[in-house]
Amino acid sequence: MAAVVVALLTAAAPLSAPAHAAPQADRQVVGDAGLTIKTTVGISGEDLERLRAQGRQSGTPARPAEPQVADRAAQHDQRQRVPALSLIEGQRAANRQIAAHPQPARPASEALPGPMVAAPIGEQPAAARVTECFDAGGADAGIGRVHNRFTYCARIKLTAEYWRIDNKGIPVEKEGTTTGTIEIFTQGDDKERRVRVFSRIQEDSVDYDWGPFDNIFVAPNVPLSLIGHCSEEFETCHATRGAATMAWVTWDNNSRWFYWDVYNHEVVTEGRDKLSFNRWYVSAFTDSRQYRTIRPGNTAPRLTRRDSATYFQRFGTRYPKACVFAETIPHLTYDLVSDYTDVSLHIWHAQNNPNDTYPMLAPDGVPWPRDKKIPGKFFPGDNTAPGLHRITGELHPALVEANSDHKNGACYGKPPYGHMYQLTGLPVPPDTTIEECDEYPFASTLEGAGHPDPENPDFNFSVEAVNGHDNSVAGGKLIAYYLDDRILAWDAGLEQPYQVNDKFYVNIRG
Incomplete structure (x- = not known):
C-alpha cells in the first residue's frame, strides 16, 4: 500500500475523516493568535518498517540532502481553480480583510529606500527588507503582514501528524508528529504584472515527536514539497517553476529561499489602466514513490491588484505595469x-x-x-x-x-x-x-x-x-x-x- 498524504491548511475546508481517523480535537484550529497549518499524513505499515530497517542498517542519523526544484511540466496539477474577481468583488474582499485584520502602519524608521526602483526582485530577497518586514510585527498572526503595497511576509506554524494506515487507507495508529515554521516573503513587481513568492522552512524550527528511534532515523527523511500557485484560470494567470522538494532535515538546515513568479495576463481587465485582481497561495504536498497526496495543503490566498498604467516614471525610468497587495490601506x-x-x-x-x-x-x-x-x-x-x-x-x-x-x-x-x-x-x-x-x-x-x-x-x-x-x-x-x-x-x-x-x-x- 502506498503512503497517503492529506494536507489541511488555513484556507482548506476540514477533511471529512474516516471513522478511525484523527479525533475532532486534533483537527485544524486557525485563529488570529497565530497562523497554523496542520497536515495529516498516512503511511502504510510496510513502508514504515522499510524505513526503520534502512535506519538500523545505516546506523547513522539522517543528513541533509541537496534540494530539488522540479520542472513545472513534471508536476501533478492539483489546483482548484476559481473564477476571476471583478473589480468591485476584489475591492470588497480586500475591505473585509482590512477590517478583520488591521495592519500596523509602516515602521517609524523608514531608513530603507521605497519599494520602487531601489528594490529589484532577485533570486533571493534582500536580507534587509526581509528583516524589516518580519521585525515590524504581525507576520505570525491574522493574514500575515502586508507591510506595504509591495511587500508581504508571514510565518506559518506547520504541524504534520503521521498515521499508520490500513490496506483501505484508513488511519489506525498515530506514529508521530513533526512541527516547523513556514516563512513566506513576497514582493510585488513595479514593471510587470507579477509577484515573486519566496518560501522556505525557518531554519532550526523543525522538531520531531515520533519516539527515540524514529526521531533520528525515520522522521527527518520524510519529504516535504512547497510550490506557489495562482488561484484563477490559466487564461487569467499562471505561476512559474515547479515544486521545491527536500527532506525535513534538509529544510531545517537550509537558509535558502525558493521562489515562484505569479503572472497576470491582460485578458480579464477593466478600465483605462487594465485593472484586475488575482490571488496567490503556497501549497504543501508530497508526491513520490512512497507518498501520494490526497489533498494538498494550501495557505489562505492573498489578494493582489494588477495594472498597466502608463504614467508612472522617475528620473527617466518608466514603470508601465505593476502588482500591489490589496489588503492594506495606502x-x-x-x-x-x-x-x-x-x-x-x-x-x-x-x-x-x-x-x-x-x-x-x-x-x-x-x-x-x-x-x-x-x-x-x-x-x-x-x-x-x-x-x-x-x-x-x-x-x-x-x-x-x-x-x-x-x-x-x-x-x-x-x-x-x-x-x-x-x-x-x-x-x-x-x-x-x-x-x-x-x-x-x-x-x-x-x-x-x-x-x-x-x-x-x-x-x-x-x-x-x-x-x-x-x-x-x-x-x-x-x-x-x-x-x-x-x-x-x-x-x-x-x-x-x-x-x-x-x-x-x-x-x-x-
Missing part, C-alpha cells in the same frame, strides 16, 4: 517634527479641527450652516472612511485647473473665484517672499478645493500660509509617494468609481 505619513513642519501642522488642523480652518463656512457673525468635513484622515483598519483620489494634469487638466483657481481665490482673492471667498478666505494673504499658500486636500486630488463633496458642496478644504521651503519638501514627498505606493489616477469610466478607484489617506505622526 497612506502617506507626514511627521510633525520634520523639515516640512508647517505643512504637517496644517494638515493635522484640517483633519482634526476643520471648523477652525479657512475658508470659513460663513462670514464672522453669521451662523454656520453645518460643520466642515475634510476627508483623507488615516484610520487603521478602516478602508471605508472618506479618502483622497489622485488626479493628474495630463489626464484631468480641467480638474487640476479648478483646484488651483479655488485655492488662489481663497488665499489671495484672485479671479475667477476670489469673490466667493472675499469674506471667508484668508484674512491676510501669504507673504510671497517667504510663504506659499498650502491647500488640503492636495491640488492633485479629486477632493481638492475645486471639487467639493456632493453632499456638502461648499468649502470642504483648508488653506493656510506656510513656509515656502516646508511646502516644497512636503510636495516632493507627495510626488514620491504616488510612485512608491502605485497610487493610480482617477478613472471616472469605471463601474462604481468611488468604490474601485485607488484612494489613499494621510497620517500625521507626532
Whole structure:
C-alpha cells in the first residue's frame, strides 16, 4: 500500500475523516493568535518498517540532502481553480480583510529606500527588507503582514501528524508528529504584472515527536514539497517553476529561499489602466514513490491588484505595469517634527479641527450652516472612511485647473473665484517672499478645493500660509509617494468609481 498524504491548511475546508481517523480535537484550529497549518499524513505499515530497517542498517542519523526544484511540466496539477474577481468583488474582499485584520502602519524608521526602483526582485530577497518586514510585527498572526503595497511576509506554524494506515487507507495508529515554521516573503513587481513568492522552512524550527528511534532515523527523511500557485484560470494567470522538494532535515538546515513568479495576463481587465485582481497561495504536498497526496495543503490566498498604467516614471525610468497587495490601506505619513513642519501642522488642523480652518463656512457673525468635513484622515483598519483620489494634469487638466483657481481665490482673492471667498478666505494673504499658500486636500486630488463633496458642496478644504521651503519638501514627498505606493489616477469610466478607484489617506505622526 502506498503512503497517503492529506494536507489541511488555513484556507482548506476540514477533511471529512474516516471513522478511525484523527479525533475532532486534533483537527485544524486557525485563529488570529497565530497562523497554523496542520497536515495529516498516512503511511502504510510496510513502508514504515522499510524505513526503520534502512535506519538500523545505516546506523547513522539522517543528513541533509541537496534540494530539488522540479520542472513545472513534471508536476501533478492539483489546483482548484476559481473564477476571476471583478473589480468591485476584489475591492470588497480586500475591505473585509482590512477590517478583520488591521495592519500596523509602516515602521517609524523608514531608513530603507521605497519599494520602487531601489528594490529589484532577485533570486533571493534582500536580507534587509526581509528583516524589516518580519521585525515590524504581525507576520505570525491574522493574514500575515502586508507591510506595504509591495511587500508581504508571514510565518506559518506547520504541524504534520503521521498515521499508520490500513490496506483501505484508513488511519489506525498515530506514529508521530513533526512541527516547523513556514516563512513566506513576497514582493510585488513595479514593471510587470507579477509577484515573486519566496518560501522556505525557518531554519532550526523543525522538531520531531515520533519516539527515540524514529526521531533520528525515520522522521527527518520524510519529504516535504512547497510550490506557489495562482488561484484563477490559466487564461487569467499562471505561476512559474515547479515544486521545491527536500527532506525535513534538509529544510531545517537550509537558509535558502525558493521562489515562484505569479503572472497576470491582460485578458480579464477593466478600465483605462487594465485593472484586475488575482490571488496567490503556497501549497504543501508530497508526491513520490512512497507518498501520494490526497489533498494538498494550501495557505489562505492573498489578494493582489494588477495594472498597466502608463504614467508612472522617475528620473527617466518608466514603470508601465505593476502588482500591489490589496489588503492594506495606502497612506502617506507626514511627521510633525520634520523639515516640512508647517505643512504637517496644517494638515493635522484640517483633519482634526476643520471648523477652525479657512475658508470659513460663513462670514464672522453669521451662523454656520453645518460643520466642515475634510476627508483623507488615516484610520487603521478602516478602508471605508472618506479618502483622497489622485488626479493628474495630463489626464484631468480641467480638474487640476479648478483646484488651483479655488485655492488662489481663497488665499489671495484672485479671479475667477476670489469673490466667493472675499469674506471667508484668508484674512491676510501669504507673504510671497517667504510663504506659499498650502491647500488640503492636495491640488492633485479629486477632493481638492475645486471639487467639493456632493453632499456638502461648499468649502470642504483648508488653506493656510506656510513656509515656502516646508511646502516644497512636503510636495516632493507627495510626488514620491504616488510612485512608491502605485497610487493610480482617477478613472471616472469605471463601474462604481468611488468604490474601485485607488484612494489613499494621510497620517500625521507626532
